[in-house]
Amino acid sequence: MEPANQTCISEFFLMGLTYVPELQPLIFNVFLLMYLITIMGNLLIILAVSIDSHLHTPMYFFLCNLSFTDICASTTTVPKLLLNIQAHDQSITYVGCLSQVCFILIFCVLESCLLTVMAYDRYVAICQPLRYTIIMNPFLCILLVLLSLVISTINALLHTLLVLPLSFCTEQDIPNFFCELGQVTKLACSDTFINIIIIYTATIIFSVIPLSGIIFSYFQIVSSILKIPSVGGRHKAFSTCGSHLSVVSLFYGTGLGVYMSSSVSNSSSSNVIASMMYSVVPQMLNPFIYSFRNNEIKGALRKFITVAMVPIK
Numbered sequence: 001m002e003p004a005n006q007t008c009i010s011e012f013f014l015m016g017l018t019y020v021p022e023l024q025p026l027i028f029n030v031f032l033l034m035y036l037i038t039i040m041g042n043l044l045i046i047l048a049v050s051i052d053s054h055l056h057t058p059m060y061f062f063l064c065n066l067s068f069t070d071i072c073a074s075t076t077t078v079p080k081l082l083l084n085i086q087a088h089d090q091s092i093t094y095v096g097c098l099s100q101v102c103f104i105l106i107f108c109v110l111e112s113c114l115l116t117v118m119a120y121d122r123y124v125a126i127c128q129p130l131r132y133t134i135i136m137n138p139f140l141c142i143l144l145v146l147l148s149l150v151i152s153t154i155n156a157l158l159h160t161l162l163v164l165p166l167s168f169c170t171e172q173d174i175p176n177f178f179c180e181l182g183q184v185t186k187l188a189c190s191d192t193f194i195n196i197i198i199i200y201t202a203t204i205i206f207s208v209i210p211l212s213g214i215i216f217s218y219f220q221i222v223s224s225i226l227k228i229p230s231v232g233g234r235h236k237a238f239s240t241c242g243s244h245l246s247v248v249s250l251f252y253g254t255g256l257g258v259y260m261s262s263s264v265s266n267s268s269s270s271n272v273i274a275s276m277m278y279s280v281v282p283q284m285l286n287p288f289i290y291s292f293r294n295n296e297i298k299g300a301l302r303k304f305i306t307v308a309m310v311p312i313k
Contacts, residue, residue: 009094009168009172010093010094011091011092011093011094011097011172012091012092012094012097012172012173012174012179012184012187013090013091013092013172013173013174014080014081014084014090014091014092014174014176014177014178014179015090015173015174015175015176016081016174016175016176016177016178016272016275017031017081017177017272017276024085024088027085028082028085028086031078031081031082031280032082034078034280034281034284035074035078035079035082035280037284038070038071038074038078038280038283038284038287039071039074039075041284041286041287041288041291042067042068042070042071042283042286042287043067043071044287044301044304045063045064045067045287045290045291045297046064046067046068047304048297048300048301048303048304049061049063049064049297049300050064051300051303051304051307052299052300052303052304054296054300055296055297055300058121058136058141059118059121059122059125059240060296061141061145062114062117062118062121062141062144062145063118063290065114065145066111066114066115066118066247066286067286067287069107069110069111069114070111070282070283070286070287071283072103072107073104073107073108073111073279073283074279074280074283074284076100076103076104076107076178077100077104077177077178077279077280078280080092080096080100080178081177081178092179096179097174097179097184098160098163098164098179098184100178100179101156101159101160101163101179101180101181101184102156102157102159102160103156104178104179104180104181104279105152105155105156105159105160105181106149106152106153106155106156107152108152108279109151109152109155109156109206110148110149110152111251112206112207112210112251113147113148113151113152113206113210114145114148115210115214115244115247115248115251116210116213116214117144117145117148118244119213119214119217119218119244119248120144120213120217121136122217122221122240122241122244123217123218123220123221124136125240126221126224126225126237126240126241127220127221127224155202155206158198158202159181159195159198159199159202162194162195162198163181163184163185163188163195165190166185166188166190166192166195167188167189167190168187168188168189169187169188169189171187172187174187175272176272176275177272177275177276178275178279180275181199182199185199207252207255211252214248218241218245221237221241224237225237225238239295242294243289243290243294243297246289247282247286247289247290250281250282250285250286250289251282254274254277254278254281254282255278257274257277257278258274258275258277258278
């Protein structure tokens with residue numbers, strides 16, 4: 001490929017789901033519907049928790065932050081896709097692409113950290129119930145969320161700053177519907193050895209370590225639950241973890257699907273579908289998982305809908 005001066009790079013082209021003109025209206029409607037469901041579902045979770053004082057606990061505080069993260073993650077990618085389809089323009093500016101890379105990394109790592117924090121919260125609640133309110137105090141809860149945000153932001157800024165010195169080639173087509181770090185790095189003509197090392201290192205740190213923490217937490221949780229003598233007590237303890245465990249399985253399961261798809265297949269269409277399953281679908285399904293599997297959330301949503309439907313006098 002012919003090298004190009006980086007200062008001349010003004011835009012990239014997102015060649016993911018929009019390369020078939022006949023399918024653009026269908027793709028637009030599907031993604032618009034998914035985006036609206038994601039926004040409304042997660043906003044309902046946040047509003048329901050906010051108006052119900054019984055849900056002002058650490059577990060639901062972390063859930064609200066997870067819902068807000070899901071909204072931000074979807075907003076980083078989907079609106080740009082919808083705009084490109086509507087305008088029949090697949091381009092994204094160089095600055096816009098790097099900004100998208102940065103924010104995608106922030107919210108993906110933040111979600112991984114929040115899921116780990118939520119697993120720790122369930123571990124303390126079930127394994128050390130008498131000390132729960134002492135350990136999971138408001139200061140620690142806020143500190144854990146802020147620490148997760150700081151870690152995810154530093155990681156994203158590091159990757160983004162490492163992309164800035166790269167010079168790119170005349171080939172500027174990204175085979176996806178958003179700017180993904182690995183695919184942007186592949187377009188560079190300059191040496192990307194350091195970038196690749198940092199990408200793999202960060203992937204291991206922010207996937208293996210959090211997942212290991214979650215698995216360890218649930219190992220301790222299951223061990224404690226099995227010691228509960230009554231069947232009703234065991235069922236109640238398991239029910240408090242079911243929603244979180246489902247969300248964790250969805251998040252890491254789709255992430256593994258993206259990795260496997262990129263490893264075994266060079267097909268751009270399969271990679272795009274895998275990326276969609278990871279970057280759009282979990283954020284849309286998370287509110288439904290918590291709504292269907294959590295009786296307290298269902299009660300809070302009914303209460304919120306009832307209050308919202310009462311006419312203002």
